[in-house]
Amino acid sequence: MTWSSTVHTTISTDTEPSIIVTFADAKYIFNASENTGRAFLQSNRNWRKTKGLFFTQARVEKTSGLCGLIMTLADATFDKLGLYGPPGLKQILASTRFYNYRDSIDVQAKEIPWTSSSDQSHEPCFSDANVTVYPIPALPFKYVAGASDHLVSPSIPLTSSGAQEPELPEKRKRDPSPDSPRKRLNPGNLVPGRMALSEELLRELKKKDVEPATFSGAIADEYRDMILRTMYPNTNPPEDPTAEVKINQKKKSRAGMKRKAGESPPPTTSNIEVEYMNTEVDIDTRRRSRNTLPNGFHKQLPKFSSDLPPSSTPPSMSYLVVGPHYRGKFDVEKARELGVQGRDRGKLTQGETVTFQVKVGEEIVERMVKPEDVLAEPEKPSAILILDTPSPDHIPSLLATFSESEFYRQLWNESGSSTQGQQITLRAIYHLCGDDVLEHEQFRILMKGFGPDVHHIIASKDHCPDPVTFTSAAFSQLRLNSLDEKVFPLPNHSLAPRKDYLALPNLPPKIQLMTSSLHMTVRPFSPPALDPVAAAIDKFHPIMSGSEILDLSPQMQNCVRAAKANVKRQIAAREVEGASPPVGKDVGIIPLGTGGSAPGKYRNVLATLIRIPEWGNILLDTGEGTWGQLARNFGLHRQDGQYDSWQALRDLKCIFVSHIHADHHVGLAHLLARRKMLDPPPKHPLYIVSLRTLHLYLRELSDVQDLGLFDPSGNGVIPILSESLHFRNTDSYPTTGMWQVGGDEAWLDFETSARNAKAMCNYLGLEHFRTADMYHYCRCFGCNFKHKDGWSVSFSGDTMPTDNLVWLGQDSTVLIHEATMANEEADIAKKKGHSTIGQAVNIGKKMNASNILLTHFSGRHPKLPPSVTREMMEVAPDTKHVVVPALDHANLTISEMWKMSCYVPALLINFRETNEADSETDALPIWTKRSRDPPRRVQKPAPIKKLNLVATG
Template identity: 40%
Template sequence: MSAWNVSVLTGATSDTEPTLLVNFGTAKYIFNASEGMGRAWLQSHHSIRKTKGLFVTAAGTHRCGGVPGLLMLCADAAVPAIDIVGPYGLMHYLATMRSYTYRSTMVVKAVEAPTALVSAQPAASPSPVFKDENLSVYSIPLYPSVDGVDIGEPSTRPLKRKRSASPPTASKRSTPPLIDRAVESTSPVSPTLSVQARRENFNPTSLTGADAQEWRKLMLQEMFPMQPPPKADPSTSKGAKRRANALQEPADEPPPPQNMTFAPDRKYARLPGLVAGGGVDPATLPTLGYLCVGPSVRGKFDVKRAEELGVRGPLRGRLTKGETITFEVDDGQGGKIQRTVRPEECVGPSEAPQAVLILDVPTPAHIPSLLASFTDSPFFAKYRSKDENIRKEHPLHAVYHLCGEGVLEDERYKEFMNGFSDETHHLISSREHTADKITFTRSALVQAKLHQLDAEMFPLPKSKQSPPRDITSITGLPAKAAPAEPNILLHVRPVRPPVQDELAREDEFNPLVAAGSLPELSDSVREKVAAVKAAVAERMGRNSPATAPGDDVVITPLGTGSAVPTKMRNVSGTLIQIPGHGSILLDCGEGTWGQLVRSFGDEPDGVWQVMRDLKCIFLSHMHGDHHMGLSKILMMRAKMDPPPPEPLYVVGLRSHLMYILERQELEDHGLSNPNGVVMILSDALNWRFPRPYGRNQVEDEPFMNQDRSYEHAKAMCRALGLSSFTTVDVAHRIRCYGVVIRHNDGWGITFSADTMPTDNLVKAGRDVTLLIHESSMSPEEEDLAREKAHSTSAQAIDIGRRMRAKYLLLTHFSARYPGMPPRQGDGSSGGPIIGIAFDFARIRMGDMWKLNAYLPAIQHTFNEFGEDDEVEIDLTKLQ
């Protein structure tokens, strides 16, 4: 019952960041949820159903990019409640998700851990930030040294922040006070704030300190409005008691309010800022370490001794619970005497609870704070001791080190590691010492097979099978130090050394790369591939197509799935590369950065050159599968040195642009960088006339100036060589735009976004060269497509025919089709030449006919994969 283990679910790769899974069998606890974590979970053997807690070590995309998708997976798996714990800024991060995240079937409670450093806490034992029947979790805030001041000095411990420039705003924001206690999202909203929120002139950006935090909590309650279940009565079942204890609600606390009365547009007003001026230097924000202490285990019951003492029946159960019992026994002379038996007379000593430690140390500047946490706190010091007597009472089985650049080789850090018992295991995640292997191996394996059909159109995903530096080259590490590689399993109780998880699915791709091999094709697939290649070669030799404007434009689908990622497909993202001008990214779902790296490689002339050339990101609508990768793209671009030579224009709805501003509070998105982000309101580029917003949605928002957006759009068109960039309102569940892009050379591309068939797209995109259209459903599923506000493949083909598009690329396939997606027709009947989009394909617009010709061989290849049963998880339920 008390057995538990820790698995490394994902590692530090281009696809993912480190995620740890603590598993008790009856409950699971996740540590960090970066982009790609949900997709990695889907290809693992782990079930999501018993998830109870999520703990993040930093508030930002780096550690939280996969939180919305994780919450969706949990809700769809009927998880009734989940606790989220993180550092300062967690509530702000969660509140930025309010425009695209909603679930009424699951309770979500968020807690910001105390920001006071360890020495400011009670010397005996700090309070856990989370506690249930399995785990007691204690937080350790880690701050960087600021301006050369050692944060380890007690006199300098209050939070100290630098301010970074931010876009101009009329609101003045003051720095919130240091929060010295955990802040829970389920505590009641202030009555005073409730009154303020109903006032006509109320603006959340005016809130500061505790009121600002109250507003963020209210936003989370709006996203997850279900009330928690009532407290269980002591007489109820053990299961009910466990569920009640897991919620950790004070007995006298009322349930959170539902549907609080305030104007609907207040929910979408800009959030209160974290610091004055609306900006924060991410380098000064804290990370968290977590000490996870398992349950105490009762000693073994001595049955023989109990018999000798006359202890029988229910009395034995009372002893095992730690009670002293008194009962009557025969005195041997026909009378009765009372006997008292203490637990220790029949029950062996309890087993000390095992523990693991998780540390996120992003820079060497965080090391002094870490050292102080273990020298100044007697509680944490007990878990870092070589004294065997202390270790028996406070055993620490393992430390997981999430190390940023330069940390692991720092002599101070190595000394810190060696201060633990020699029996403690050290599992290390460090990009400097980790191979960048492919995470999503099934998708890569498909690409490797298609590579044998056309190496140029289906290039192999890029990876690095060996680390930049071997971890064994670092001197002075503890003897039991090893890399925290995916699928490393550590049994904490019973205590065992780290091993490879035997249940993990076999990696079919990376060993082939390491050996320099390609996957073998079956005889039937090889024959079909050979026949198709011969037919294409014959056509090219017989009648090579004449070069037409736009033939050299390259389309790279980065994600061709819908709603949620699958083993085969990532969610929406399509890169358009215009030679000599730059690139456009159409939508930017979670994991887009990883897909770019796998497509072009983590080299100066690879993904970093793509980022320098990227001049426009178009975001069609606020459903999460179309924009949740935006923050990661902007963060990585902002780190480039030297910076890109031209601005990046982000074209989106008001909610997209507000989202960028709010995320800038926590991490640098490059809004104030030279050649940084320029925001364009997509409504201002409407093909007919600008669509309006409500009156309260234009105040204090410079990007809502449509004339300014129009001028920025003209500059963007000049940079890309375009004659026009026009948004088209399409038929989806929420405000959604497609786009028509026309180039000065005469070619054009129309992108449908998510939509039912609409005449708007036909009229606005007439005679374009290429239509990229969503094709979520099969031709037989028109009713389902209408219900979900999507299109069937037959409807997409009809739109292309009516539009008189030369080519049609179908994409955005439902997870109901894990293999080859449905299609109908091939363009031979006078309609457009049809191609099907695949992740990582690199398609010259002039080679669309080739992609069409390859479809029989591609179909044959997919037929042999034997994918799992159909899956349908609709991200629109999040809205």
């Protein structure tokens, strides 16, 4: 049996380390940070057959990619998934209940306690036919076991033989208010998606004014389990194509026996299979029906707390992954000499002793053969270790584990001599090192203790380079950089580390830096090496390193020259006319993500940064990976004194989140966690304008990790309810219907929210910040804000065309409008609550917007929808409206948005040529044994029509 381990993502500006262990029938993923799902698209690896996800920390840095991955796996017809991690994992997952729901999958989450009694110190947290996984806690302090060895209780099973199964009161699905008692559900796990509840929890749920936030201990744990089962009930499991075919084969066979003469035969199985296999997953599905929800579902979760002492750095959970045992090779010649025949050989391979009669000379004798007589020595299982060491304070805990535990001493000894004579063969260690860890002498002692034969793969921010993760998008940006260096800046990266790890003394002999797509076959063993497919796909870094040159086609070069000449002519004409610059000319409009529903190879999910010189920044929506996009745009460590991502984060004073769908806010928590790292802290608050469900989610997440919501300085995160800023200004929240707030918590107070909004406007120099309800089959708000200088920006969020936005943003300087679908997809757009490109442009015209920035493009159009070109051609003679297609990392200002009209022909040529390059790399052979999937078919791009666009503005 062959199995391997691969570095999916490494430590970088936009990713955290993620390791994939692969068998022929299963995958196991360790950590799922932001961009884990998108990295699959870049690497040409796939997530098929994933059985379990393991997390080293219950923090947003390690788990922010989990929700996107669960939804992706469920939509890819996965029906079961296991999650394993430290205490707090269930709280993180349960906090996503308002936007992370899939009825086709059963997600089982298990929390691993930080401490255990001595006889359980090496119990596995997971085991199947492929791997046995042992958790290794690392605490940033010395823990002395006392009366209670288990500081965190193990997870309560979803069903218990001792639990009674009374009926559970629940709410009606169509009423958003969680307060009134509802009809009862069928009890227990007799019904799919339901679980048995204890009498204590049931009594609480029957109360009219149930408050889950008051639950504690075992009842709080059980309540979280119930919420997770509600989120992933597995009531609508995906169909098995193989089973479908088998059923139809049986039907066909029976029908054939019963068919009368002259009857036509039924459809063939092959036709049925083809029809089934052609079904595509719809990434823009509008709504999913949901079972009735338990009482209290919309209220705050029980408060999560840990019994561990407080510390400046979090504890971590490392994992020893041990592969299967293999019997020794069967010696055929020896068996023949002993006279072992037929079935007896099979019994010997199963470990049984066999007895049989053989003829020796002239006599018939009875012979007994033992397995060891014909089998070679069994092969020791191979193993890898994922070792997460967040700080030097964790090193003593790890040293104690490997030096004091009899089980782990077989892997480690203080002398550093070989450990390969033990029961497990440790092949490699993936080190996830925090700041100053690798330079700590005790850590190098720890590494050397594993012996000279183990490969050490190091992820350390100071010692690893910072290459670009999404090289296809970066290569496209590199080509566009020749068009306009300011509008299309190169993504910030570094091919050289800040520190040379080889300069450190006392390192183990087999040590190397962790890089994405570093692949190692664990059995049969081959050392870690870069996946050649990944190297072939990467067309960006060879050019940046100087090993290759950027070779633009003659057609692209001609378009670049023509675009630059066109821009130059327009600038000269404006100077002759004496045209004054527009109001707010230096205000930055920077799309960080422009895709809809799910991240793609070339577009991340939605986020748009508004930079207001001398006032601060506003962020409109924060899809997963927004921090990484921000950091790639501005850089983490600028040596030239220029504006970097930390300063951009420090200047951030407002985040507007339009609605609760995941692609619009999953990156928010990571941004807040990064803001908490600023030293010195910001001197002003960060205001978040959004719905109650978004604010509630953040409050629940803050129980696990401090996100700045309760900063005593007053400069933390301040909530503002979107409803309190509605342009109709009713001075109170709606109390009925779809647009009611949905809660009565003190922090929802209308007047408080309005005061916070006024203070936010003062910080940003705004005359007003207003919202309007959009038309998106769920509660979604658009916004408009106007600056004292006279310019204004409107943002649609997700919506079908609505006059609410027109009234809200009349005469806007910039309209940022979703344009999910192409014009010919109007029916699909209506079905899913989105707008077409033409509809977005029409809203901009009705609003009298000077500039119309189109964004949130569907994954059906990964680069540039053809409708964009047509719309730009139609409005080109209209000097009142500039239509601009949004691209990730396009650095625009209000005064220069008109330039994009000149650039469209070059954009189309660039997209066509990079699409052809994608076709070539998609056809490359996949790493041996890594996947059996055939290369994807890539449709030949349509020929580009000659364009003659006139810049306006």
